[in-house]
Amino acid sequence: MPKVLSYTPSWLSRPSPGFDLFQPPPKSKSPSLANGSKKDKHTGPCRTIARRGTEVFVLAGNEIRWSDLVLLKDTSEELSKSRRKLNGKGKHSKSRSEGEDPVEDEGSADSAYRTLKVPVAGQIRQLVVSPRGEYLAILTTHTAHVAVLPDSSHLSVRDTGPIRVKTFQLGPTAHVLEQAPLASALWHPLGHNGTCLITVTTDATVRMWELNRENRHSFDEPALAVDLKKLANATSANEDFGASKYGTNKGFSPDSFEMEVAAACFGGLGLEDEHGWAPMTLWIAMKEGDVYALCPLLPSKWQPPSSLIPSLSTAVVAKAAAIGSASAALEEERRVSEQQYKWFTEIDNQEPLLAPGDTEFDSVEVYVRPSHPGPIPKLQGPFQLQLELDLDDDLEITDVLAIGAKLDDDELMLGEDSASDTDGEGLSVGVICLLTNTGKVHICLDLDGVEGQWLPARNSRAWYSSELIPPSLLVFETISLSPATESETSWPTFSPDPLSRYALFVTHDTGVFALSLTPWIRRLEDELTADVDAGAAFRLDLFVSSAKSLVDNPIKLSREQNAPQTHPSSVSSCIALFDSDLGYFLLTVAASQPYAAILDAPSAYVEVEPPPPRHHDQALIQHEPRTPYQPSYAFYAPSALPTFINTKTAPRHRRALNDEIRLSPHTLALMTDAHRLLSAETHALGVAAADLFRRCERLQDEFRDQIRRAADVAARIDAVTGDDEEADGGRGADGEGVVGSARVMQRIDGVRARQAELAERHERLRRRLARIAGRPLSAEEKGWAAEVHALAAAVPPAPASSLPPPNDGDDIVEDAAQVQAQDGEDATPPYARYEAVIALKSSLVAQTESVAAQDTEDGNGERGGGGADFAAEVNGSRNGRVRVPPGFRKQRVAAVMQLLERETALVDATAERLRRLSMLGL
Known part of the structure; x- marks a missing residue:
């Protein structure tokens, strides 16, 4: 939420050319008195300020004035400098006597703005500038005019005369006093060169005007006129939906009360990061609370942004493919999908026309509106609000504001690696804000999304069902801005924020409120786009209970600030702009007096400047911004x-x-x-003087409070520097105390020493932990350790039990289990083979010993003669024992001993490796 830096600047306060811009002419009669009617109870929006960049068009009385805020600021500063310069030289009185300076100041003040002369009868209520700044729509309660705006260079000419602009009356037979009043006038965001104007009257009639200066008829008759009451009850596209002609008798209908239009708006601004259906959707809010939508509403020639056609292609083709493959799709869904596909196919087959853009080097593509299914879409609604509203209040909708859904870049690019121009901020669903006359803002979410729909043709085989589930809006949050007002003419309005789509301003009789939806937009988008559905209901309930929008009141208005009854007391809808010279500027007008606030712009929009110097020569002044005193109108009223x-x-x-006074009835x-x-005038003067007296008393109290706080700060400074001890005569043990800057430096040195000690301790602990813990194991080291532990588990238990556990035991044990599983279930364990080798060794050693003993005996017998040997061999053969030759026996024993040595070396090497690993702490 932006912070208020300052309130109404001096160049918009009295006396200055900026203040005179909003003052009505001194000798002007109100249109109501000129027409002979004293009734002027207007119950509608008041938008008497419009802007074109930094240029503003202001309604003063019933006179349209045109100026540039930057020019007003520069002019006021120049006048202030010249006056200070003359006062410093002491020549102010001389210039007054000669009459030179007043004339110069008056000429500068008059040249700060120009007056636009327009032939408009009746009190002007709304001013709406076209997107390209070429036209100005001027609306009264019943009539509408379109003026061709002059070039900005006329402001730099030092001419105080009024400018007569070329003005066309819009609908001489449609928007007249005998017809329904006007509710809204909107410039179509996709209109060719910004020349398509949409007017909506309170009797639920929508008219589309495709303006052309060369064709006078384009201002007389609308290109498209639709009666929403007829469209709501229609079942076929071949019926007559046209608006009633002038002079036609109208009968009573319940829809005349339930479908009384309060306001209308488009679902998007035609930006690159908006969904394709958003800028061609017209949202209509009724006073009784119903909300309707018309989509698509396009002029005969329209220019889309570069991302609109691909966005529609993705949405329409994907929906057609999904419904075509779904066997359980309803017949109405199939019909809508076929109509969308047929409508988009006609757009895709067109060869767009190239028209000049904003500059001579730019060009834009212009498309023709598809002829099928038809130019008039189906009226979608009324949308059901999925939340019980407080019906005890006299609920009456006064304004509506729609924020289009964010374009899905991933779906649009189909996985291609491409740099996106969007910043990724936004919500994938639309946001609809409804404002009531009691100062409540209902923030609704369009979860299903509005897409193009048409009524079926009369000869179509599709059957139109009016009993389908109606669309709905989820009321996400309700914000109460101020207590319910008792004024019958109160009509709060919305104003967009130039820096963020999810921030808006609300103009109320009590002031201007700023709303920011950004705190919960990102969190909600993360929940909507999350792939995990488990626990989504719990998370959403927790999110909804904690998500709150930010609300601030940058401009406050009180009843005492309103002008007398001789001037209108309605507050004009505010405007917000961001400029390098003006900053983040908020402006509104109440009782012919400007009220402004300069807000703190977000860091993303502030130019990067070099950091200020570290040491300041002056003290840092911190103060809370306060509203400057505006003298009451009673002091200046004649x-x-x-x-x-x-x-x-x-x-x-x-x-x-x-x-002389004579006593008589006439006297x-x-x-x-x-x-x-x-008595009425003196009472007003007394009230204004009393207000000034109260402000002076409050100012004195604030000065006393500031002096008290300054004294407290001084006492704290003295306590820090030790000046209080010196004043009391307190000294140290040696009789000399450290005071002033020396004491401050002593404390700073102590803090620095403590900081150095803490840093040294931290470094020692870090080194000790680094030696103990070491670096984390890599993937190769973890694999090798898993293999070693698998081998350790395979050897006999006694050596394995003596091994210490590893640091990353869980991962390594799992890897060891995987290594064992890879060896197979039928493989013989190493320790079993080791035991078999030991048993074989024992058997072979026993046999070797027996054979050696037998050889010894045979050696003794050979000394007796060869006959005895032969007899022993014969006896041995008879006893079943085979005589093995000594050479072969020695060869086999040597082979067995070699195998034993290899097994012993393998076991010793494994044990040594495990011992080294245990020493390393693995």
Whole structure:
């Protein structure tokens, strides 16, 4: 939420050319008195300020004035500098006597703005500038005019005369006093060169005007006129939906009360990051609370942004493919999908026309509106609000604001690697804001989305069902801005924010409120686009209960600031702009007085400047911005007594006014009337003086409070520097105390020493932890450790139990289990083979010993002779024992011993490797 830096600047306060811009002419009669009617109760929007860049068009009385805010600021600063310069030289009185400076100041003030002369009868209520700044729509309660705006260079000419602009009356037979009043006038965001104007009247009639300066008929008859009451009850596209002609008798209909239009708006601004259906959707809000939508509403020639056609192509083709493959799709859904596909196919087959853009080097593509299914879409609605509203209040909708859904870049690019121009901020669903006359803002979400729909043709086989589930809007949040007002003419309005789509301003009789939806937009988008559905209901309930929009009141208005009843007291809808010279500027007008606020712009929109110097020569001043005092209108209003004497006194009695007062009934009546008139004026002066006196008293109290706080700060500074001890005569043990800057430097040195000690301790702890923990294991090291532990688990238990557990035990044990699983279930464990080798060794050793003993005996017998050997062999053969030759026996024993040595070396190497690993702490 932006912070208020300052309020109404001096160049918009009295006396300055900026303040005079909003003041009505001194000798102007209100249109109501000129027409002979004293009733002027307007219950509609008041948009008497419009802008074109930094240029503003302001309604003063019933006069349209044109100026540039930057020019007003520069002019006021130049006048202030010249006055200070003359006052410094002491020549102010001389210039006054010669009459040079006043004339120069007056000329500068008059040249700060120009007056636009337009032939408009009746009090002007709304001013709407076209997107390209070429036209100005001027609306009264019943009539509409379109003026061709002059070029900005006329403001730089030092000419105080009025400018007569070329003006066309819009609909001489459609928008007249005998017809329904006007509710809204909107410039179509996709209109060719910004020349398509949409007017909506309170009797639910929508008219589309495709303006052309060369064709006068384009201002007389609308290109398309639709009666929403007829369209709501229609079942076929071949019926007559046209608006009633001038002079046609209208009968009573319940829809005349339920479908009384309060306001209308488009669902998008035609930006690159908006969904394709958004800028061609017209949202209509009724006073009773119903909301309708018309989509698509296009002029005969329209120019889309570069991303609109691909966005529509993706949405229409994907929906047609999904419904075509779904067997359970309803017949109405199939019909709508076929109509959308047929409508978009006609657009896709067109060869767009190239028209000049904003500059001579740019060109834009212009498309023709498809002829099928038809130019008039189906009226979608009324949308059901999925939340019980407080129906005890007299609910009456006054304005509506729609924020289009964000364009899905991933779906649009179909996975291609392409740099997107959008910043990724936004919501994938539309947001609809409804404003009531009681100051409540209902923020609704369009979860289903509005797409193009048409009524079926009369000869179509498709059957139109009016009993389908109606569309709905989810009321996400309700914000109460101010207490319910008792004024019958209160009509709060919305104003967009130039920096963010999800920020808006609300103009109310009590001031201007700023709303920001950005705190919950990102979180909601993350929940809507999340792939995990588990626990979504719990998360959404928790999110809805905690998500709140930011609300601020940058401009406050009170009843005391309103002008007398001789001037209109309605507050004009505010405008917000962002400029390098003006900053983040908010402006509104109440009772012919400007009220402004300069807001703190977000960091993303502030130019990067070099950092300020580290040391400042001056003290840092921190103060809260406050609204400057605006003198009451009673101090400057001319007295009505001279006019009263000239109008209420007969010519024959005026001569007696110069003589002595004589007691007579006429004198008594004259004095009574004059006293009644003067008492009202003096009462207004007394109220204004009392307000000024109260402000002076409050200012004195604030000064006392500031002095008290300054004294508290000084006492704290003295306590820090030790000056308080010196004043009390306190000294240290040695009789000398450290005071002033020396004491401050002593504390700073102590803090620095403490900081160095803490940094040294932190470094020691970090080194110790680094030696203990070491670096984390890599993937290769973890794999090798898993293999070692698998081998350790395969050896006999005694050696494996002596191994310490590894640091990353869970991961390594899982890897070891995977290594064991890869070896197979039928493989013989290593320790089993080791035991088999040991058993074989024991058996072979026993056999070797027996054979060696036998050889010893045989060696003793050989000394007796060869006959004995032969006899022993024969006896051994007879006993079943085979005699093995000694050479072969030695060869086999050597082979067995070699195998044993290899097994022993393998076991010793494995044990040594495990011992090293245990020493490394694995």
